[in-house]
Amino acid sequence: MTYHLDPRQTLRRQLRQARRSLSADEQRNAAQALVIRTTKHFLDQQAQSPNKVALYLSNDGEISPHLLCEYFWQQDIAIYLPVIQDKQLVFARYVPETEWQSNVYGIQEPTTTEHIAGADLDIVFLPLVGFDSNGGRLGMGGGFYDRTFANKKVDKAPQLIGLAHDCQEVKSLPIEGWDVPLQAIITPKQCIIV
Ligand SMILES: Nc1nc2c(c(=O)[nH]1)N(C=O)[C@@H](CNc1ccc(C(=O)N[C@@H](CCC(=O)O)C(=O)O)cc1)CN2
Numbered sequence: 304m305t306y307h308l309d310p311r312q313t314l315r316r317q318l319r320q321a322r323r324s325l326s327a328d329e330q331r332n333a334a335q336a337l338v339i340r341t342t343k344h345f346l347d348q349q350a351q352s353p354n355k356v357a358l359y360l361s362n363d364g365e366i367s368p369h370l371l372c373e374y375f376w377q378q379d380i381a382i383y384l385p386v387i388q389d390k391q392l393v394f395a396r397y398v399p400e401t402e403w404q405s406n407v408y409g410i411q412e413p414t415t416t417e418h419i420a421g422a423d424l425d426i427v428f429l430p431l432v433g434f435d436s437n438g439g440r441l442g443m444g445g446g447f448y449d450r451t452f453a454n455k456k457v458d459k460a461p462q463l464i465g466l467a468h469d470c471q472e473v474k475s476l477p478i479e480g481w482d483v484p485l486q487a488i489i490t491p492k493q494c495i496i497v
């Protein structure tokens with residue numbers, strides 16, 4: 304019997320290992336560079352300031368958006384976090400008083416039962432395992448972001464921006480039909496607008 308290794312699984316393992324190998328210092332510097340690059344991106348775009356933005360709590364070596372969160376709070380922009388529900392994501396408001404519970408993967412989620420749909424957000428910052436310069440995204444393999452933002456109505460679609468360390472870039476990702484493309488990817492060293 305022969306076993307065929309799924310190329311996405313192999314890549315996932317390598318890239319997760321790479322991001323987990325970053326030191327605490329490298330993670331701290333990356334989070335600082337990320338907030339500088341993201342605020343610059345908003346200034347360059349000269350777009351209207353968003354009202355509702357989704358972030359995530361970093362896990363498994365992901366680049367941390369916590370400084371970005373503080374920046375948005377200062378701007379009175381509402382922050383939301385993903386909550387797994389029926390194999391999709393809904394979004395719960397994140398405030399300093401938020402209470403927490405763990406989801407099946409051990410990632411903290413707000414306990415509140417008040418949720419909004421992905422389509423009601425202005426910008427979603429997505430965690431990712433790998434990215435390419437065409438907006439391709441490889442996630443953790445649950446398909447949660449893909450299911451949530453598939454078939455979205457064109458008139459009500461949030462902007463999807465991936466956040467990553469530079470070591471998570473690959474030349475070209477093996478993309479599947481269900482993968483939702485990113486409109487931008489921001490890393491400590493670059494801002495790719497697709
Ligand atoms: N910070 C963060 N939050 C997120 C995501 C994410 O990628 N990052 N997700 C993005 O969709 C959702 C959770 N998706 C996940 C999918 C798989 C695993 C994971 O660790 N899988 C383990 C085995 C899990 C198990 O115990 O059964 C693994 O592959 O090693 C984690 C999160 C929602 N929240």
Ligand SMILES: Nc1ncnc2c1ncn2[C@@H]1O[C@H](COP(=O)(O)OP(=O)(O)OP(=O)(O)O)[C@@H](O)[C@H]1O
Pocket residue numbers: 440441442443444445446447448449450453479481482
């Ligand atoms: N729109 C969809 N409808 C139904 N199933 C889907 C959809 N999108 C993805 N899936 C399923 O989810 C599984 C995982 O997809 P994939 O490997 O692309 O996840 P991922 O993008 O890495 O994960 P995540 O978005 O959770 O970080 C796939 O096997 C696919 O069958």
